[in-house]
Amino acid sequence: MKLAIWQTGGFLGDPAANIAAIEQTARTASAAGATLLLCPECWLGGYNIPELCAELAEPRNGPWATRIADIAKKHNVAIIYGYAERDPDSGAIYNAVQAISPNGNSLVNYRKTHLFGDFERGLYRPGDGFAAPFELAGWRVGLLICYDVEFPETVRSLALAGANLILIPTALTGEYACVPDIIVPARAVENQVFIAYCNHAGAEGDMRFIGKSRLAGPDDSAIVAAGGGEALLIATITRETIAATAAIFPYRSERRPALYAAIAQPERTRRD
Template sequence: MRLALWQTQGFPGDVAANLQALEAQVRAAVASGAQLLLCPELWLGGYNLPAQMAALAEAADGPAAQRIAALAREHGVAICYGYAERHEQGGKPYNSAQLIDAQGRSLANYRKTHLFGPMERELFTAGDSLQAPVEFAGWRVGLLICFDVEFPENVRTLALAGAELVLVPTALTPEYTAVPELIVPARAVENQVFVAYCNHSGVEEGLAFLGGSCVAAPNGQRLVVAAGGEALLVTDLSRANSAQWREVFPYLQDRRPALYGALTGD
C-alpha cells in the first residue's frame, strides 16, 4: 500500500478553507500514487479552539463528511481525518477520526478513548470502546487518536484483533518528542504492525506543534519522518518481510496472557 500523511497547520476555525486545502493535497497524494491520505487530529476545524469546539462539531455524515466522501470518489483515494463529532444526544462532542474509502463510504468512525489533559476532558466526551480493525485495500486497518497510542494496551488490542496498520491522527506539542521518536516505533515493533502518526505543524492560537509526523514499520524503522513545517509524506508499506520480523520480535506468539490479569484490574 502507498500511504500519504499530510502534516499541516491548517486554517483553525475555518472548515471551508480546510476542505479547499484538502482538495489540493488529495491531488498531490494521488499524483504520488497514494491509496490513502491521513490528516491530523481535529484537522477539520482546529485543535486549540475551546470556545468554538461545540459549534465546529458535525455529525459523522454531516456536510464536511459528504464533501470529503465526494473528493474520495472523484480522485479514487481513501481519506482519514480528525474532526469534532457532534454528540448524538446533545452532550459534549467527541474527538473523532473517520476513514472514508475511495468509493466515498465510511469504513470506520473512531471516538478518542483516552482524552489528554484538562482541556480535552472539559471539551469532549470520551469514546467508550476501541473499534475493531476494518478491511481496506487488502489490509486490516485500526484507528487510534494521539494520546491513545501512548497506552500499549490499545495497540496490542488492535493487533490481537488482526490489525496490520494503525492510523493515528495527532496534535502533539514539542515537549513530547519521545512519542514519535521512541513510543511510536516501539508500538510498531512490539505489535508487529505499521503505525502512521500524523501531526499538526506551526502554531495555532498560541499553541505550538512539534510536527515530526512519521510512519514506523514492524522492525522499528521509521520509513518517513517530517520536520516541523508543512509536509506531505509518502511511503510504501509492504508485508514482504513480515514473517522474518515476527521471528526476530516474537512478542505476540510468546505472550502469556494468564500472567497479565492485573493489567485490567481497577
C-alpha cells in the same frame, strides 16, 4: 500499499479553507499512487479552538463529511481525518476520526478513548471502546488518536483484533517529543504492525506543534519522517516486512496472557 501522511498547519476555525486544501492534497496523493491520505487530529476545524469547538462540531454524516466523501471518490483515495463529532441523539461532542473509502463510503468512525488533560476533558466526552479494524486494499486498519498510543494496551488490543496497520492523527507539542521518537516506534515493533502518526505543523494560539509525523515499521525503521514544517509524506508498506521481522521480534507468538490479568484491573493506591 502506498499511503500519504499530511502534516499541515491547516486553517484554524475554517473548515471551508481546510476542505479546499485537502482537495489539492488528495489530488497530489492520488497522483503519487497513494491508497489513503491521513490528516491530523481535529484537522477539520483545528485543535486549539475551545471557544469554537461546539459550533464547528458536526455529525459523522454532516455536510463537511459529505464534501470529504466527494473528494475521496473524485480522486480515488481513502481519506482519514480528525474532527469534532456531535452525536445527533445526545448532543455530546467527541474528539473523533473518520475513515472515508475511495468510493466515498464511511468505513469507520472512532471516538478518542483517552482524553488528554483538562483541556480535552472540558470539551469532549470520551469514547467507550475501540473501533474494529476495517479492510482497505488487503490491509486490516485500526484507528487511534494521539494520547491513545501512549497506552501500550491500545495498540496491543487492535493488533490482537487483527490490525496490521494503525493510523493515528495527533496534535503533539514539543515537550512530548519522546512519543514520535521512542513510543511510536516501540509500539510498532512490540506489536509487529505499521504505525502512521500524523501531527500538525506550526502553531495554534499558545500551542506550538512539534510536527515529526512518521511511518514506523515493525522492523524498528522510520520509513519516512517529517521535521517541524508542512509536509506530505508518501511511502510504501508491505506485508512481507511483517513476515520477515516476526522471527526477530516474536512478542506476539511468545505472549503468556495468563500472567497479565492484573493489567486489566484498575490501579490501586498503596496505603502503608
